[in-house]
Amino acid sequence: MPILNKDMTLCISLAARPSNLGTRFHNYLYEELGLNFIYKAFTTEDLEGAIRGVRALGIRGCSVSMPFKEAVIPLVDELDPSALAIESVNTIVNDGGRLIASNTDYEAIAELIAEHQISPALPVVVRGAGGMAKAVVAAFRDAGFADLTVVARNEAAGSALAEKCGYSWQVTDPAPGPFALVNVTPLGMTGADEDALSFTGEQVAAAALVFDVVAFPAETPLIRLARARGVPVVTGAAVAALQAARQFEKYTGRSITADQVDRAAAFSREG
Numbered sequence: 070m071p072i073l074n075k076d077m078t079l080c081i082s083l084a085a086r087p088s089n090l091g092t093r094f095h096n097y098l099y100e101e102l103g104l105n106f107i108y109k110a111f112t113t114e115d116l117e118g119a120i121r122g123v124r125a126l127g128i129r130g131c132s133v134s135m136p137f138k139e140a141v142i143p144l145v146d147e148l149d150p151s152a153l154a155i156e157s158v159n160t161i162v163n164d165g166g167r168l169i170a171s172n173t174d175y176e177a178i179a180e181l182i183a184e185h186q187i188s189p190a191l192p193v194v195v196r197g198a199g200g201m202a203k204a205v206v207a208a209f210r211d212a213g214f215a216d217l218t219v220v221a222r223n224e225a226a227g228s229a230l231a232e233k234c235g236y237s238w239q240v241t242d243p244a245p246g247p248f249a250l251v252n253v254t255p256l257g258m259t260g261a262d263e264d265a266l267s268f269t270g271e272q273v274a275a276a277a278l279v280f281d282v283v284a285f286p287a288e289t290p291l292i293r294l295a296r297a298r299g300v301p302v303v304t305g306a307a308v309a310a311l312q313a314a315r316q317f318e319k320y321t322g323r324s325i326t327a328d329q330v331d332r333a334a335a336f337s338r339e340g
Contacts, residue, residue, distance in 0.1 A: 071105050079126075080320050082110045083119055084134035090284075091132055094313045094337040095320075098329060104321060120144040124166055130320035131161040138172075138200055145170040154211060155203040160316050171319065174201060177311035178208040178282075181303050187249060189213040191277055194243060196267050197253030198226035201282055205253050210234045218243060242268070245275035252281045257289035266290055274298045284309035287338065310334035 071077065082091050087110035095108035106129075113119045116137050123131050133141050138157045142148065145161060145168040152158045158170040193209055195202060198221035209217055217236040221227030224240065231238035252267035268291065273279060279295035280303040287306035295302045314330045317323075325333075 071103075073107070074105070076105060078104075078106045078129045080106060080108045080130035080132075081123070081128055082108075082132035082134065083113055083116070083137055084110065084132075085112060085136055087112050090309070090337045091313060091316075093339070094310075094333045095317055097333045097336045098317055098325060099321075101329065101333075102321075102323060102325075104323070106321065116140055117144060120161075120168070123161065123163055124168060127163065127166075129163055130316065131163070132316055133159050133161060135200055141170070144168070151175045155207045157200060157203055159312070160319060162319050172204060173312040173315040173319075174204040174308070175208055176315050177308050178205055179212060180311060181280075181307060182208060182212045185278075185301070185303055187212075187278060189215070191249050192216040192218075192246070193249045193251060194218050194220060195251045195253055196220045196242075198223055198230045198238075199253065202230060202253040205251055205280075205282065206230055206234045206236065210236070242272065245269075245272045247275060247277045248272075249278040249280060250276045252279075252283065252289075252291055255283065257281065257291050258283045259285045264290060266294065270294065270298075273300060276300050278303070281305050282308055285338075306334065306338075313337075 092108050092110050099106040138159055141158050147169045149171040151172040152170045155172055155175055157172055160171045160173050162169045189212060193214055195206055198219055219227050219231040219236060219238045220242055222240055227238040250268050254267050256262050256265040256267040273294050278301050281289050281291045282305040283289045284305040292302050292304055310330050314325055
């Protein structure tokens, strides 16, 4: 890492509960590539003031986490197609005082759908209707998937998300079948729900694919169960690493290799 200096470019994150994940990911790559950048995590109760600061101080990049992803939209100058697709922002680039917003969660999920060659003919079941679910459902929609069901206990959120994207909603699971099962709930995340499964063993055994957006731990109970049953998987760790990589490239203008992404992601999980 270069010694702090007046010409150093600052990138930040804004979150209700900041973590070291993005800080370690970005700073690892700045050091490896010899870039005169530094990344720092912040929280705030004054989002409007924080975004004024991004603009006024020439802060180059700003990662946006919950609960600011939608509230920040009126404060930026431009939404790129990824943010427009889901009306949610997780990345802001300051281009000479003009703030351009995007959503690299959506971009990462779209890339992983293509990378894993998930067939649009496959029926999809998405459990959850929160902020990340918007990115997941829109990415499947834009990849041409015609048959998708949002399963959510919250009728208002679940039905609104499904209707917006042209899909169906229900409160209970469909019977086990050859679906792509997608978990977009906190079930399986490190903490109180870390041993919970979002889908049953019978559902997983019958599935064609299991996709868990939970990033911590890297191998959730759902992913471990799917691997044990020989079902192909897409992990939340892959989503987290890829979205951070796309942010890095937007902030710095530098492309990075898959190996660099993997090493930065591994380093980010150590802290």
